[in-house]
Amino acid sequence: GDRKELICSKLEEMADNYEATGDKWRVYAYRKAVSAVRSHKKPICKFEEVSSIPGVGRKLGDKIWEIVEKGSFSKLDSVKNSEKMQIMNLFTNIHGVGSKTAEAWYAMGHRTLQDIKDKIVLTGPQTVGIDLYDDLVLRMPREEAAEIESFVRGKVHSIDPNSICEVCGSFRRGKPTCGDLDLLITTPDGVSHSREVFQRMVLCYSSNRIMSPLLEELHSIGFLTHDLVSVSPEKTVNMHKYMGVCILPAGENERDRRHRRIDIICVPFSEYPCAVVYFTGSAYFNRSLRLLAQRRGMSLNEHHLKRNVVRRKGEKKTAGEIIPVSSEQELFQVMGVPFRPPEERDW
């Protein structure tokens, strides 16, 4: 029979292990292979079928074939069972802890969350990450993400009915589970091609009149329970950014609610299209899109698309000029890339 789901879950697990050790290239290769196998239309029953899948090299092909033949993946089993890997996974699953920090803690002899609590001076976000470990380690079902989204959207619109509140991230890409909820807020200003000074005024308006009261209300009703990062536009470039933890009010029939991660950003209307594309991701897709822009003498980030950017040895020689775009579609079009719906933006 077809073993696609088994193959994908084993490769995905291996990618997670490599992520915990900081092996970015292997993470990339394994994730890419997972998506290649997923989108492969025919069942995988013969070795030739494995090696014919684009994006699967010979080495990974052998591994996939082992899973098809034996139903198991010996390399995964040995890596997964190693004490070090289990602890690296434990540590990197703490919010705010990457592979380098985990590695350092391991080298210092720490082995459990209790060791970390007792012996490490943690950052604010890491403290939240440990306190809420059992909740934050889980991805939430799409349905719950939708509930959170409509809850916050309701609050946003009661503050300003004209503002736009768009859910981005993995939710917008149609994923069945989400690591967090990513919300983007903006207010139409009717003058989207206006000067930068004006845009900043508009952002400060949204930030003061929408974001600040929104966050205050969400805190006061107990929906936002912990803050991770909060950066207002005075400190950052044209973006009000909030990262935190929320919990939905318990309904009549729900089991106990869990804490969930939420990110909310607020941007000026003129930057909305670039911000939506950035915040929708995936991070891999964003990287490809930026590289593509570079090859065409443009540059793309979460704020702008620019033209006439001259680079020498990767270094920018001219800053270029902003190309105003009014929608996602227009952004793709100006870049000369066929439009891709969010569901097709994993790569």
Ligand code: DCP
């Ligand atoms: N992003 C990016 N580069 C990063 C981090 C984020 O380009 N290093 C962009 C693309 C992501 C989006 O921001 O899709 C949201 O970031 P998340 O970390 O919330 O990632 P996702 O929503 O895609 O996945 P998850 O379900 O794990 O939250």
Ligand code: MG
């Ligand atoms: Mg997300």
Ligand code: MN
């Ligand atoms: Mn996020």
